[in-house]
Amino acid sequence: MKIRGRAITVGDNIDTDQIIPAVYLTSTDPAELAKHCLEGYDEEFPSKIKEGDILVAGENFGCGSSREHAPWAIKGAGIQCIIAKSFARIFFRNAINIGLPIVECPEGLEAEDGDEIEVDFEEGKVRNISKGKECKTQSFPPFLQEIIDAGGLIGYARRRLSG
Amino acid sequence: MTIAERIISSKVGKEVHSDEFVMARVDLVLANDITAPLAIKEFQKMGAKKVFDGSKIVLVPDHYTPCKDVQSAENVRLMREFAREQGVIFYEIGRGGIEHTLLPDEGLVLPGDLVVGADSHTCTYGAISSFATGVGSTDAAFAMAFGEIWLRVPKTMRFIYYGVLQPFVEGKDLILYTIGKIGVDGARYKAMEFCGEVISKLSMADRFTMSNMAIEAGGKTGLIPVDQITIDYLKGRAKREYPIIELGDADEIVEIDCSQIEPQVACPFSPANVKPVKELTHIRIDQVVIGSCTNGRLEDLRRAARILKGKKVHPDVRLIVIPATQRIWEESLKEGLLDIFSSAGAVVSPPTCGPCLGGHMGVLGKGERAVATTNRNFPGRMGHKDSEVYLANPSVAAASAIKGRIAHPEEVI
Numbered sequence: 001m002k003i004r005g006r007a008i009t010v011g012d013n014i015d016t017d018q019i020i021p022a023v024y025l026t027s028t029d030p031a032e033l034a035k036h037c038l039e040g041y042d043e044e045f046p047s048k049i050k051e052g053d054i055l056v057a058g059e060n061f062g063c064g065s066s067r068e069h070a071p072w073a074i075k076g077a078g079i080q081c082i083i084a085k086s087f088a089r090i091f092f093r094n095a096i097n098i099g100l101p102i103v104e105c106p107e108g109l110e111a112e113d114g115d116e117i118e119v120d121f122e123e124g125k126v127r128n129i130s131k132g133k134e135c136k137t138q139s140f141p142p143f144l145q146e147i148i149d150a151g152g153l154i155g156y157a158r159r160r161l162s163g
Numbered sequence: 164m165t166i167a168e169r170i171i172s173s174k175v176g177k178e179v180h181s182d183e184f185v186m187a188r189v190d191l192v193l194a195n196d197i198t199a200p201l202a203i204k205e206f207q208k209m210g211a212k213k214v215f216d217g218s219k220i221v222l223v224p225d226h227y228t229p230c231k232d233v234q235s236a237e238n239v240r241l242m243r244e245f246a247r248e249q250g251v252i253f254y255e256i257g258r259g260g261i262e263h264t265l266l267p268d269e270g271l272v273l274p275g276d277l278v279v280g281a282d283s284h285t286c287t288y289g290a291i292s293s294f295a296t297g298v299g300s301t302d303a304a305f306a307m308a309f310g311e312i313w314l315r316v317p318k319t320m321r322f323i324y325y326g327v328l329q330p331f332v333e334g335k336d337l338i339l340y341t342i343g344k345i346g347v348d349g350a351r352y353k354a355m356e357f358c359g360e361v362i363s364k365l366s367m368a369d370r371f372t373m374s375n376m377a378i379e380a381g382g383k384t385g386l387i388p389v390d391q392i393t394i395d396y397l398k399g400r401a402k403r404e405y406p407i408i409e410l411g412d413a414d415e416i417v418e419i420d421c422s423q424i425e426p427q428v429a430c431p432f433s434p435a436n437v438k439p440v441k442e443l444t445h446i447r448i449d450q451v452v453i454g455s456c457t458n459g460r461l462e463d464l465r466r467a468a469r470i471l472k473g474k475k476v477h478p479d480v481r482l483i484v485i486p487a488t489q490r491i492w493e494e495s496l497k498e499g500l501l502d503i504f505s506s507a508g509a510v511v512s513p514p515t516c517g518p519c520l521g522g523h524m525g526v527l528g529k530g531e532r533a534v535a536t537t538n539r540n541f542p543g544r545m546g547h548k549d550s551e552v553y554l555a556n557p558s559v560a561a562a563s564a565i566k567g568r569i570a571h572p573e574e575v576i
Contacts, residue, residue: 013347013433017541021548022520026227026234028201040543060348063381064541065520066283068201068299088381089352090283093313094299143184143313153301157209157308 001122003101004129005054005080007115012058014041016091019062019070030076033069037077051078054119056111058084062091068098075100081119083109083126083137096144099152103137165319165412166386167354170294174277181318181414189219190276190293192306195262196224198281198299200238203245205304215310217250221271223262224254226516231523251307260488260514263287263375263456268488270400274389274408279303279312283378284456284538289385290367290374291393292408294354296383317354317383321413324361326422331572333466334369335458335536335556337361338376339427341419343437351381358410361421362387367396368462375457376538379434428534428569429554432542440559443569447479450533451564452545453557454485454512455519458536461491461498463557468500470561470572471507477567482509483525489514509564521546534563 018040020033027033038045055074061084062070071094074082081101085108095102103119105126111117115130119137127134140148150156164172165181172178174187194202199222206214214220222242227235246253252271259265263284266272272288278295279285281303288295298312306312322341342349355377362370370387377385387393389408397405425439453459453467464486476482484504486492492514495501501511517524519537527533527546533553535545540552553569562570 015539015541017520017539017544021543022197022522025197026232026238028204040541040548043548060351060381063347064283064378064539066281066285066297066299067197068281068301069197071299072201086348086351088348089383090297090299090378093302097299097301097305141184147313153305154205154208157211157305160309161210 002118002120003080004116004118005052006050007056007111007113007117008049008053009056009111009113010038010041013060013063014057015064016062016067016070017064020067020073025067025069030072033073034076037073046077049077049079053079054117055079055082056109056117057082058108059086061087063088066090068094071095071098071100083119096147097153105135105137107135109133109135166292166356166388166408167294167317167319169411170275170277171314171316179316181316183316185314185316186311187277187314189279189306189310189312191272191278192220192303193262193266193278193280193282193285194222194303195226195282196228196235196239196242197226198303199242201300202281202303202307203241205301206307209304209308211308214249214251214307220251220307221266222246222251222253223259223265224256225259225261226520227522228256228515229513258489260491261456261459261516264460264487267291268400268490270402273397273401273403273405274393275406279306284375286377286382286384287371287375287456289377290370290387291397292386292389294384297378317352318414319356320350320353320415320417321356321358323359323416323418324357324421325359325418326361326420328361328421329425331426331558332424333556333558334365334372336424336427337421338373339429339437339554340424342376342380342435345380347379347433347435348381350377353382355380355382355385356413357385357387363390366462367392368460371460372457376434379538426556426559426571428559429540431540431551434538434540434554440555440569440571444571446569448534448563448568449480449531450525450527451480451482451560452518452525452533452535452537453560454487455516455537456487457538458557459485459487459491461494463536464495464500467557467561468503470558470575471565472503474507474565474575476508476564479567480564482564483512483518484509485512485515485517487514518545520544534560534569536560
């Protein structure tokens with residue numbers, strides 16, 4: 001599977017307080033959380049996001065708290081995939097569990113806001129079409145791929161419950 | 164094998180090693196008033212009807228409690244109803260407190276346990292050799308339904324602390340120094356282990372403080388082997404038998420000479436932005452918070468009271484003291500600590516996470532600066548995005564409250 005979208009970029013060590021400030025955590029509604037997606041990083045960020053954007057981040061994306069509201073806010077905002085040099089571990093599992101596509105790209109994809117990005121999940125590559133750059137992504141072990149293929153842990157659990 | 168490998172292997176039912184992905188049995192599942200409502204929603208979406216074992220699930224309303232607004236009250240109502248319907252353990256306010264202080268104090272977590280909590284600071288229980296780690300709400304929902312969690316067995320990064328501690332150097336300073344040394348992702352995906360002659364002499368309170376902040380270095384948990392101090396702490400609390408977890412192998416070893424470490428402060432906006440307190444005594448402050456799952460234990464409050472006894476909080480500063488649990492609140496009252504705080508001009512809050520995450524009970528306004536014994540100082544963490552948090556130990560926090568600026572405890576004692 002391949003997806004394409006417009007790049008929207010952030011730096012290193014973006015913590016979950018910046019992704020969704022604690023004041024909004026009384027809500028569990030992705031659409032409501034999306035209105036404040038990355039507001040702690042940049043107040044204008046929610047208005048910059050367009051449906052189908054691809055978030056390009058640096059090291060340790062999603063560090064800090066375990067709040068699943070963070071990947072939900074990103075998913076709710078219509079971001080279709082996150083590319084990062086690395087993810088903090090709880091954010092990593094939360095994204096997999098809720099079916100938010102993420103790819104880890106240790107060498108880092110050079111990108112500016114607005115660049116056209118392609119993610120090729122099968123081939124394990126991400127491309128910046130606008131800049132003519134390409135880099136490899138880490139593949140998921142079969143165990144995680146099974147959860148991803150089920151659309152997340154909920155789908156995986158449903159399959160298990162229906163036996 | 165490492166401690167992490169041994170504990171996880173015992174929950175998988177076969178020997179497993181680092182980097183393997185496994186489905187492991189859990190001994191305890193935890194969620195709070197921020198993460199439980201989402202977990203309950205996901206539990207229902209899975210089509211699950213009944214939790215795997217109500218006696219192994221704990222719901223603790225602590226972040227926005229006593230409920231700060233209607234929405235938070237609705238969230239706790241949902242938790243209460245779910246707890247009643249499913250027969251899981253629920254700690255009402257006035258009988259509970261901050262989850263990570265409460266659970267080990269109540270004897271619910273023991274050495275050798277595998278604990279998952281929908282809160283990143285679940286790693287705190289590593290201090291009693293429990294493989295305890297923070298997960299998301301969907302993970303918690305899955306664990307509530309099946310009693311299992313998917314894990315990648317982590318590699319182990321061991322920290323050996325040696326030397327003699329300087330006055331006023333506490334567990335908080337050791338962990339801040341460590342995070343400063345390795346960075347906020349220095350232990351990413353790894354189990355941290357704390358040991359050595361310094362740790363062997365450290366109180367349980369200090370050990371919990373250290374393990375609590377393993378996540379601030381990206382760690383999955385912060386393990387400390389069981390010794391006499393652990394056994395003494397668990398006496399009268401443990402209601403089950405538990406294994407004596409001893410040191411095993413490690414993938415990586417870091418040695419830290421503690422003799423040179425002074426009290427440390429983590430400056431905005433990263434727990435790794437650490438400096439000795441003496442370099443920061445020019446920084447004026449508006450608020451001090453003493454509490455949280457990191458430093459809200461009785462020993463922490465005693466340290467703060469020792470500094471504050473007979474003194475006054477600086478006129479330009481608000482001091483907020485938050486005993487972590489109801490029991491600690493009661494003990495503080497009996498020991499006269501609350502009187503010392505109140506006489507000094509502090510406000511004593513009921514147990515809550517409150518201001519630590521900018522929730523309530525002492526949120527910062529624009530441009531305001533706080534010294535806090537909490538665990539994070541990210542942008543906007545305690546309130547306005549242009550406010551600042553400096554992380555320190557309770558003695559430094561108390562001294563700073565008196566001076567109206569960041570201060571070394573020696574300046575006031």
